[in-house]
Amino acid sequence: MAALFNHISKPQKYKIILSRISRSRNTISTTVNPEPVRRPFQVRNVVTTVEAVAGFEEMVSDTRRKYYMLGGKGGVGKTSCAASLAVKFATHGHPCIVISTGPAHSLSDSFDQDLTGGMLVPVQGVESPLFALEVNPEKARDELRSSSQKHGGSGGMKNIMDSLGLGMQADQLGDLELEELLDTSPPDLDEAIAISKVMEFVESQEFNKFSRIVFDTAPTGHTLRLLSLPDFLDASIGKMMKLEKKIASATSAIKSAFGAGESEENSSNKLEKLRERMAKVRDLFHDSETTEFVIVTIPTVMALREASRLCASLRKENVPVRKLIVNQVLPESASNCKFCSMKRKDQMRALDMIKKDSELATLTEVQSPLFDIEIRGVPALKFMGDILWR
Numbered sequence: 001m002a003a004l005f006n007h008i009s010k011p012q013k014y015k016i017i018l019s020r021i022s023r024s025r026n027t028i029s030t031t032v033n034p035e036p037v038r039r040p041f042q043v044r045n046v047v048t049t050v051e052a053v054a055g056f057e058e059m060v061s062d063t064r065r066k067y068y069m070l071g072g073k074g075g076v077g078k079t080s081c082a083a084s085l086a087v088k089f090a091t092h093g094h095p096c097i098v099i100s101t102g103p104a105h106s107l108s109d110s111f112d113q114d115l116t117g118g119m120l121v122p123v124q125g126v127e128s129p130l131f132a133l134e135v136n137p138e139k140a141r142d143e144l145r146s147s148s149q150k151h152g153g154s155g156g157m158k159n160i161m162d163s164l165g166l167g168m169q170a171d172q173l174g175d176l177e178l179e180e181l182l183d184t185s186p187p188d189l190d191e192a193i194a195i196s197k198v199m200e201f202v203e204s205q206e207f208n209k210f211s212r213i214v215f216d217t218a219p220t221g222h223t224l225r226l227l228s229l230p231d232f233l234d235a236s237i238g239k240m241m242k243l244e245k246k247i248a249s250a251t252s253a254i255k256s257a258f259g260a261g262e263s264e265e266n267s268s269n270k271l272e273k274l275r276e277r278m279a280k281v282r283d284l285f286h287d288s289e290t291t292e293f294v295i296v297t298i299p300t301v302m303a304l305r306e307a308s309r310l311c312a313s314l315r316k317e318n319v320p321v322r323k324l325i326v327n328q329v330l331p332e333s334a335s336n337c338k339f340c341s342m343k344r345k346d347q348m349r350a351l352d353m354i355k356k357d358s359e360l361a362t363l364t365e366v367q368s369p370l371f372d373i374e375i376r377g378v379p380a381l382k383f384m385g386d387i388l389w390r
């Protein structure tokens with residue numbers, strides 16, 4: 001893309017946005033937590049090009065369902081970018097779900113509404129349906145623990161297996177094997193829960209109407225685990241099928257002695273079905289027709305290096321990645337603020353890295369300015385989205 005600052009000296013290409021978006025026009029009707037009184041959303045001195053760079057028209061044009069995953073280093077603005085994209089999709093007529101899959105969520109803070117609870121919650125202040133979901137691994141973990149204690153160590157694990165569609169195997173396999181299987185990668189439980197949610201969206205009729213699903217993913221490491229999880233689960237299911245076969249033949253021998261029990265074939269079919277579902281999720285993550293991973297970064301050497309590593313890992317995993325958002329870029333300032341000009345020079349040096357980096361240079365670079373106000377609430381997200389997603 002033609003970088004924002006390549007064009008900064010052409011005044012006719014810019015608009016200086018001195019905008020005041022009044023709350024009366026962009027009402028937020030739900031604020032659950034009491035909070036300090038805020039002045040109306042206001043943005044001053046934001047310089048931006050009018051050129052379309054993110055390819056939003058293409059992103060919005062297809063009526064088939066699309067998945068967008070936004071990820072990168074902690075704190076660079078993933079949630080703000082994901083939330084602003086979801087708002088923009090919704091305002092362009094796409095019923096949309098924005099899902100946070102990280103261990104710590106900031107969707108509620110970003111939308112300035114209570115979206116917690118681990119369920120789909122409607123976002124207020126957007127014309128078309130926009131729902132948010134903060135996948136709640138903490139809660140699931142607590143449920144697992146208390147249920148596990150109640151059931152002498154087995155019930156909670158069964159619940160989790162149920163949520164993954166594996167519950168029917170729990171009785172046959174026994175607790176030990178199930179615990180062992182999931183214990184092979186304990187932190188992946190969070191991602192497993194997120195995956196089970198993806199499966200719900202992929203398969204359920206109920207969610208058919210949602211044509212855009214935006215993931216606000218966890219910082220880099222977690223995200224990569226999420227993407228490789230279908231493979232891990234697929235391998236686990238493979239192990240389970242072997243175990244299941246062994247156990248089923250033993251139990252069916254016992255059960256047939258008593259004249260009861262599910263046939264081995266039927267049970268294996270269920271596992272095979274589950275394996276197919278996992279393959280579906282894996283294919284989805286890798287399908288460039290339906291899914292795109294968007295890397296978010298800021299113009300610092302450290303963040304860009306991490307973005308480059310993330311890009312390399314995604315490519316290695318064959319996950320489609322085409323765009324790089326460089327967030328919080330300082331606009332050229334007309335003032336003689338020394339700090340601002342030094343900081344901007346530093347950012348420009350970091351941005352030079354992109355062209356020289358073999359991974360990042362292949363991506364479409366989209367810049368988002370550093371706003372002089374915190375991006376919080378639907379009006380602010382709409383504003384950011386109109387600048388970023390063009």
Ligand SMILES: Nc1ncnc2c1ncn2[C@@H]1O[C@H](COP(=O)(O)OP(=O)(O)OP(=O)(O)O)[C@@H](O)[C@H]1O
Binds near residue numbers: 075080081219327328
């Ligand atoms: N372009 C921007 N201009 C001004 N403030 C911004 C910009 N982008 C993000 N912010 C602010 O930076 C803070 C962090 O943003 P955000 O929560 O989106 O980051 P994140 O990468 O999702 O963080 P985490 O890794 O903790 O989830 C928020 O206060 C947000 O309002």
